[in-house]
Amino acid sequence: MNDDYFMKMALKEAEKAFQSDEVPVGAVVVFQDRIIARAHNLSERLNDVTAHAEMQAITSAMNMLGAKYLSGCTIYVTVEPCIMCAGALGWSQISRIVYGASDEKRGYSLFSPSPLHPKTEVTRGIMEKECSQLMSSFFKGKR
Amino acid sequence: MNDDYFMKMALKEAEKAFQSDEVPVGAVVVFQDRIIARAHNLSERLNDVTAHAEMQAITSAMNMLGAKYLSGCTIYVTVEPCIMCAGALGWSQISRIVYGASDEKRGYSLFSPSPLHPKTEVTRGIMEKECSQLMSSFFKGKR
Numbered sequence: 001m002n003d004d005y006f007m008k009m010a011l012k013e014a015e016k017a018f019q020s021d022e023v024p025v026g027a028v029v030v031f032q033d034r035i036i037a038r039a040h041n042l043s044e045r046l047n048d049v050t051a052h053a054e055m056q057a058i059t060s061a062m063n064m065l066g067a068k069y070l071s072g073c074t075i076y077v078t079v080e081p082c083i084m085c086a087g088a089l090g091w092s093q094i095s096r097i098v099y100g101a102s103d104e105k106r107g108y109s110l111f112s113p114s115p116l117h118p119k120t121e122v123t124r125g126i127m128e129k130e131c132s133q134l135m136s137s138f139f140k141g142k143r
Numbered sequence: 144m145n146d147d148y149f150m151k152m153a154l155k156e157a158e159k160a161f162q163s164d165e166v167p168v169g170a171v172v173v174f175q176d177r178i179i180a181r182a183h184n185l186s187e188r189l190n191d192v193t194a195h196a197e198m199q200a201i202t203s204a205m206n207m208l209g210a211k212y213l214s215g216c217t218i219y220v221t222v223e224p225c226i227m228c229a230g231a232l233g234w235s236q237i238s239r240i241v242y243g244a245s246d247e248k249r250g251y252s253l254f255s256p257s258p259l260h261p262k263t264e265v266t267r268g269i270m271e272k273e274c275s276q277l278m279s280s281f282f283k284g285k286r
Contacts, residue, residue, distance in 0.1 A: 058191075092192050
């Protein structure tokens, strides 16, 4: 049970999104080495731009814990969060964010100041190749 | 039916939040001079940091229109949106944002680049006094 293991679980979620013709992003939230929430992007199915994988995973983890804060939790997400999702992660005070592929057009790290909580630790590039390949295949199929 | 009228409707929503001991922010979404969504902050009741008034109003308006984009719509919100909500409004491509009080600590305008869609028009300061007084009363009661 390490970062690669949990990112693989997030990738499984992303593959579900891919199969439903959604931008393939998946996320899991981990607390005390257990996955407490899994989600994938549902923007098209729900006609809702707020239905990103991270937003759903955050809401679901909060429901699970019965708490408004995710301190002690880690989110694994296949692609760098956008500014909306990073804003939500900031409010949640999540302890750690692990992501696979960077998003050079829409990623939160393009913005300043950082929307994250100052104590949140960020790890980038876990299974980056697999995460970005899934995105490339998706957008290639759209052209 | 002008900006003051719709902001009053947003303030009514904010008052509902106040009465439920939630940070008093309210929002309405207007399309073709009709209110198609109303919401107030429910973060405490739902234990969910993503349950801001704007997020709920956006999701509700998209459901109402059956569309992922809110072009042609205006959101009236009593307080300047945070970066999460502004990110969501950016994805929605909403035509116009009207807000009452500025949020000097958490408002989206502290961030750059702007998370909004380049075509989104922003109007600030509508019924500013009423909107900010409601916030001040709330936080005064908390001390």
